Amino acid sequence: MAIAVGFTSKPEGVAALETAIEEARLRDLGIIAVVPDEADLQVAQQRLAATGVAHEVRPCEELQPLADALLELAETSAVEFIVIGLRRRTPVGKLLLGSNAQRILLDAPCPVVAVKAAPHPPADGG
Template structure:
């Protein structure tokens, strides 16, 4: 079993990664970090992602968290990537980051988050970054 986390180099992505790493340590489970790409990123965007992922690897190594990083560019959306990975690794938990929304935006949850919450094969923990 494993814990799956969707990661982007954003405050929401970092909050999800932090929470997922804490859960992986607490449960002594492997952490699978999923980064979904479209496949049309520029060379500069790929370099920035590589640098960000090097930082993620270093952080998880320093904490002693067993992990695997998956950069998926199959043209699927984030929800499909996370759900598919969770099914493949028989995940015990999926962790996702949520964005703060305007009062009107709070009436609807993001489409990817909603699909993950409804279709995931395991519990989903949705986190948001600390208020600044």
């Protein structure tokens, strides 16, 4: 069994990967990181290699959205759960959940853990 995680180098992607690493260590599972951007493949590989957790990094198929790649992985592999990162939103933006996140939450054949990145500390005004 493994944990599937969607990774980008954005704060929400980093938060998702860090959560997946923590959970993998607690549960003695491997990680399959799905990466939509070619530039982030090496970043994901380096972050995971430093952890000692069994892992695999997979690029999304050409023009395949991250949501499709994660859902396909969950349907065809032994995935215990999926970890995704959510962006912080404005009050108006909170009315709508991101379409990728919503699709994964509603259509995944396994549990989904959704995490937010830590808030940035306010700029010091003095």
